[in-house]
Amino acid sequence: MxxxxxxxxxxxxRTEAEHMRSGNKIITDAPVDNHGKGEYFSPTDMLSTSLTSCIFTIMGIKAEAAGFSIEGASAKTWKIMAENPxxxxxxxxxxxxTSCNLNEKQQNILKKLVKVSPVPLSVHDDLKQNVTLRF
Structure with a gap:
């Protein structure tokens, strides 16, 4: 495999990760609060971004299957760190x-997907996931 x-x-x-199938690359830096330059996403930024992107991806799949689009939607993500560890x-x-003009049925489809996407289901239960949707 x-x-x-x-x-x-x-x-x-600094690291460079290459997606073997596509050849696309991502560079990461340690964050400035942990001895890094902060010039690229940090690994913990990537984890937080992965959670958001995964939820969006599953929402996009379900929206297409149900015959509507979420194109133009956006998301803001905040990463809150803890110490020890x-x-x-x-x-x-x-x-x-708000730019998608979704009806109540479409909104309900999206609301149900927040906690059932692969990344949210893959992280430890101790990671608090505070997700809101604005329509």
Whole structure:
């Protein structure tokens, strides 16, 4: 089985991850509050972003299957760190669908998907996921 991602340590607390199928690359830096330059997403930023992107992706799949679009929707994500041990304690996500003109049935479809997407189901139960949807 081929790897999904190949990651290299570039030095100076920086990594480069290559998606093997597409060749696309992501660079990460340690955050400035943990000895890094903060010039790229940090690994914990990526975790938080993954949660938001995963929920959005599943919403997009379900919306297409139900015959409507969420194109133009946006989301803001906040990462809240904890110490001892240093970890992501909470991810807050605010989805904004106000530009999508969704009816109540469509809104309810999206509301049901917040906690059942793969990334939200894959992280530890101690990670607080505070997700809101604005219509």
């Amino acid at each position: 081929e790897p999904t991602i190949q990651t290299s340590y570039l030095g100076n607390l 240093r970890r992501v304690a909470e991810v807050r996500v605010e989805f904004d669908f």
